[in-house]
Amino acid sequence: MIQLTDQPLDYTAITESVRDPAAGAVVLFLGTVRDFTAGEQTQQLEYEAYQQMAESSLKQLADEASTHFPIVKAAIVHRLGVLQPGDVAVAIAVSTPHRAQAFAAGQWLIDTLKQRVPIWKREHYTDGRVLWQHPAAATDAAAGQSGGT
């Protein structure tokens, strides 16, 4: 199961999709919206994707992970649209024969997703500021946006 969706993530269905009697380990990772980041209170997060490229990029990610780790099955689902603190933004499930492989594969998948897959988040703070988040410079204020630090 590899998809983008604007609906709440059903992480149980995502986990079930990777379960397999050939696997002794399943790791599920959930990326959830934190209420406070670096002392700033988040009211909501807004996720936008380049959908076509993001979908093919998620598929490539799963294929590439299978060349690095003995993955039995993998699933990646990312939510788009407006999320509140506590909501699940991304769910990654992976099954492997042994446990260390499942942790390594799950971590590689989320780390690489965050580096490569064309999805962006915009943070709406409780004080009214709205900022695009970028990994290298979270407070980088791009021209044209409705706020800045």
Add this chain to the structure above:
Amino acid sequence: MIQLTDQPLDYTAITESVRDPAAGAVVLFLGTVRDFTAGEQTQQLEYEAYQQMAESSLKQLADEASTHFPIVKAAIVHRLGVLQPGDVAVAIAVSTPHRAQAFAAGQWLIDTLKQRVPIWKREHYTDGRVLWQHPAAATDAAAGQSGGT
């Protein structure tokens, strides 16, 4: 949620119990019964515990994990009794502010559980042999058991 149970594990409830708006990451680990181990086909696994010590040991594990990792919430549930291939034997869920901590804490918890918590499994193979499993010597045949390699 820290417990031993002879019922099928509800890993969704276990995961929900650790979700928290202060956490940006949740990692769920499921240890599941593999159908084949080292070329041998498993018909069922039987888990036995020293219940009183295992319960206090699981609680100590969660407490100790919190001294090593910035855990927001943790849950550990281990199933006892007879399990079939594909069944979930253990579920560990942990939430932390950031993702690397959640993977590290989840892996530490399952690794340490397997070293310390007084639970034993006995493997019933499809060829009729029944063997207690021990980490250092999976084919070690203890006196008194109903089979041996």
Add this chain to the structure above:
Amino acid sequence: MTPSGTVTVLFFAAAREAIGTAELSLPVSGPVILTEIQQQVLQRAIGLQPLQHRLLWAVNNQYALPATMIQPGDTVACFPPVSGG
């Protein structure tokens, strides 16, 4: 769907907001390298210039190097560093 003789350029996130549009059509007289498209975009979309050293570029849904050949009808995308997850 893009007529021969044009390259579609898509913009996302802060890049889209910086230039105020999600899409541009650039006329091309034949195959060109990505660098040439990038220069045309930055000339037409001045708002992007402060971001230019951080922009990422893709061609037909794959990240692309500056020397990538672009054919008429191809889709180029331009966006800031990704921040999913």
Add this chain to the structure above:
Amino acid sequence: MTPSGTVTVLFFAAAREAIGTAELSLPVSGPVILTEIQQQVLQRAIGLQPLQHRLLWAVNNQYALPATMIQPGDTVACFPPVSGG
């Protein structure tokens, strides 16, 4: 529940099967060290001897060192290496 003057020893998994019982009551005349309990157990439960170098011991639900003091009424447990998960 254990009467003063005895130590209860519990056996689990392959250790239980090796001696054919889940529990022994050992009379003690006062505090003793774990080593002494271990020796009594191995003398009474000969089936355990092939396992003895791999056995783990706990006192009142905690792993215990050989020099641990055992009081009358305490519960000792004896079991092979654990294999949960």
